[in-house]
Amino acid sequence: MTTDAKILSALRANSEGVSGAQLAEELAISRAAVWARIEELRQAGYEIEAGPHFGYRLVSSPDALHADDLLARLGKTRVIGRDIRVFEETTSTNDVIEKLARDGVKEGVVVFAESQTKGRGRLGRKWVSPTHQGLWFSVLLRPELSPQETTQLTVASATALRRAVKTVTGLRMDIKWPNDLLIGGKKVVGILTEMSAEVDRVRHVILGIGVDVNQEIFPPELRKLATSLKLESGGEICRAELATEMLRELDMDYTRICGGDFSAVADEWEAACATIGRNVSVQMGSRLIRGSAESLDDDGALLVRTEHGHLERIIGGDVTLEK
Amino acid sequence: MTTDAKILSALRANSEGVSGAQLAEELAISRAAVWARIEELRQAGYEIEAGPHFGYRLVSSPDALHADDLLARLGKTRVIGRDIRVFEETTSTNDVIEKLARDGVKEGVVVFAESQTKGRGRLGRKWVSPTHQGLWFSVLLRPELSPQETTQLTVASATALRRAVKTVTGLRMDIKWPNDLLIGGKKVVGILTEMSAEVDRVRHVILGIGVDVNQEIFPPELRKLATSLKLESGGEICRAELATEMLRELDMDYTRICGGDFSAVADEWEAACATIGRNVSVQMGSRLIRGSAESLDDDGALLVRTEHGHLERIIGGDVTLEK
Numbered sequence: 122m123t124t125d126a127k128i129l130s131a132l133r134a135n136s137e138g139v140s141g142a143q144l145a146e147e148l149a150i151s152r153a154a155v156w157a158r159i160e161e162l163r164q165a166g167y168e169i170e171a172g173p174h175f176g177y178r179l180v181s182s183p184d185a186l187h188a189d190d191l192l193a194r195l196g197k198t199r200v201i202g203r204d205i206r207v208f209e210e211t212t213s214t215n216d217v218i219e220k221l222a223r224d225g226v227k228e229g230v231v232v233f234a235e236s237q238t239k240g241r242g243r244l245g246r247k248w249v250s251p252t253h254q255g256l257w258f259s260v261l262l263r264p265e266l267s268p269q270e271t272t273q274l275t276v277a278s279a280t281a282l283r284r285a286v287k288t289v290t291g292l293r294m295d296i297k298w299p300n301d302l303l304i305g306g307k308k309v310v311g312i313l314t315e316m317s318a319e320v321d322r323v324r325h326v327i328l329g330i331g332v333d334v335n336q337e338i339f340p341p342e343l344r345k346l347a348t349s350l351k352l353e354s355g356g357e358i359c360r361a362e363l364a365t366e367m368l369r370e371l372d373m374d375y376t377r378i379c380g381g382d383f384s385a386v387a388d389e390w391e392a393a394c395a396t397i398g399r400n401v402s403v404q405m406g407s408r409l410i411r412g413s414a415e416s417l418d419d420d421g422a423l424l425v426r427t428e429h430g431h432l433e434r435i436i437g438g439d440v441t442l443e444k
Numbered sequence: 445m446t447t448d449a450k451i452l453s454a455l456r457a458n459s460e461g462v463s464g465a466q467l468a469e470e471l472a473i474s475r476a477a478v479w480a481r482i483e484e485l486r487q488a489g490y491e492i493e494a495g496p497h498f499g500y501r502l503v504s505s506p507d508a509l510h511a512d513d514l515l516a517r518l519g520k521t522r523v524i525g526r527d528i529r530v531f532e533e534t535t536s537t538n539d540v541i542e543k544l545a546r547d548g549v550k551e552g553v554v555v556f557a558e559s560q561t562k563g564r565g566r567l568g569r570k571w572v573s574p575t576h577q578g579l580w581f582s583v584l585l586r587p588e589l590s591p592q593e594t595t596q597l598t599v600a601s602a603t604a605l606r607r608a609v610k611t612v613t614g615l616r617m618d619i620k621w622p623n624d625l626l627i628g629g630k631k632v633v634g635i636l637t638e639m640s641a642e643v644d645r646v647r648h649v650i651l652g653i654g655v656d657v658n659q660e661i662f663p664p665e666l667r668k669l670a671t672s673l674k675l676e677s678g679g680e681i682c683r684a685e686l687a688t689e690m691l692r693e694l695d696m697d698y699t700r701i702c703g704g705d706f707s708a709v710a711d712e713w714e715a716a717c718a719t720i721g722r723n724v725s726v727q728m729g730s731r732l733i734r735g736s737a738e739s740l741d742d743d744g745a746l747l748v749r750t751e752h753g754h755l756e757r758i759i760g761g762d763v764t765l766e767k
Binding site: 265267268269271272275299313314315316317318319320321322324406436437438 | 639
């Protein structure tokens with residue numbers, strides 16, 4: 122953790138205040154240096170009171186995302202979020218991670234952007250990412266999986282993000298296979314899983330995650346399809362709190378998968394899934410499959426019983442829930 | 445085709461010679477311009493005679509690879525080799541193609557290097573690529589396949605390269621699943637298939653191909669494992685001729701696969717395969733599978749009947765042929 126992250130961490134742990142002397146000792150820096158860092162944090166939008174009796178006290182945090190703040194809130198994780206980077210603007214956080222991956226950066230690095238100029242969704246679709254209103258981030262993973270097992274990661278991300286939203290907002294989201302989280306049938310969270318691989322071996326996987334958090338209005342063409350956590354919960358959400366809860370839960374599910382325990386993830390997924398048990402149509406290129414979604418298989422593929430009684434294994438395509 | 449490629453093409457089509465006037469007319473340039481291009485080709489190592497009666501006549505071509513020469517030799521293909529680039533040295537031709545892929549270059553582009561400083565094989569292994577002695581090249585493809593279907597491309601490459609070697613040298617190579625071509629149990633050709641993909645959709649595939657052509661000696665540690673076409677045939681091989689024959693055959697098999705006709709490729713593959721019908725052991729990470737290799741499935745995976753009677757589907761790992 123950086124010094125700023127340690128200061129924020131100490132301030133959050135001591136809501137009645139912490140003295141400059143104590144901070145200086147814990148961080149092994151001078152009291153003047155503590156004062157200088159506090160000034161910098163104030164410049165960055167943190168409201169920090171100072172008084173002779175209570176020392177320093179954190180009154181409020183800005184709505185912007187700061188790497189130090191996120192690291193301080195997150196604390197220790199196994200893999201995901203040990204390295205966090207925040208950009209004010211980028212083309213797509215997946216592009217930034219792709220470059221880091223090629224440069225050999227370790228798995229678990231997370232890149233947030235306050236806005237993306239070329240955010241993208243599955244199947245080459247555009248993803249709208251308005252500044253400061255959502256969470257747009259990507260995670261680098263280097264799992265020992267074959268390319269066909271990477272569906273497990275999309276499935277695990279959905280369960281993890283769902284738990285995080287429940288903890289922070291109380292809202293329950295439905296999962297739509299494979300990568301959407303919905304409230305009342307409208308999309309709130311999208312997950313794009315990209316990989317670089319040999320035929321039998323994944324080099325790296327990039328999880329790209331988009332969460333509509335504090336939007337109050339959507340463009341007309343999206344109003345029936347998308348919603349935000351603020352619109353659904355009625356209150357402004359602290360994005361930094363939600364972001365760190367998401368990283369914590371992603372780290373937990375990634376640990377479960379790497380430990381070979383995908384079945385626990387799959388059980389949780391199926392219980393929350395709006396797709397299982399429903400009639401679906403799946404457009405795969407030029408082929409349309411209709412049937413009943415029965416379950417997930419060991420690799421996270423969707424098993425669909427067709428009208429003709431065959432069981433089809435679906436690894437992608439565009440899934441529509443039938444009425 | 446470039447002007448140089450057209451000149452070389454015309455010289456090859458007219459082995460008794462072609463007049464400067466005729467070249468000028470066919471290429472719609474001046475006779476002085478023809479003369480200037482001929483001079484440049486001579487500088488590049490092409491031996492071109494000139495005489496008042498026969499015009500220009502190609503006596504010999506240099507052993508170096510030239511993009512114009514390769515384009516002229518290849519003629520028209522459907523996809524592979526419509527754009528050819530030759531580098532004197534690069535880290536790895538797969539790296540160059542990776543960059544072209546990200547820049548949006550069309551499928552079919554081929555990159556050759558006369559030497560690679562970081563040539564690589566499967567499972568992160570090093571591939572030795574001595575200058576001017578072999579063919580080290582990569583091909584960019586953008587097939588409509590899922591990640592698990594990309595094994596088809598490795599299989600198709602093996603059949604294509606095998607036919608090309610047979611045509612040019614008369615040598616018969618055995619195929620070892622999934623990506624090696626052997627003569628007398630020693631490796632001559634390696635294929636590395638890399639991809640960038642979403643979970644259900646390939647963005648691009650890079651075929652990296654290494655062929656040991658004119659080496660006369662190998663480092664001691666490779667002598668029992670590797671051989672060259674020159675050592676096996678007893679004569680120097682024209683690398684440009686072999687390269688263009690390989691591109692032609694790769695283009696044909698890629699066309700077969702894109703047309704949905706993988707079964708024809710698979711039949712040819714099985715007939716040439718030293719793995720099918722043999723007892724094999726397959727190291728997949730920490731797991732060792734022993735059994736008899738029975739056949740290929742629709743995606744090009746190897747089906748192995750284990751000692752316990754199970755049929756295991758192998759998509760990768762390290763395959764050893766048992767005695």
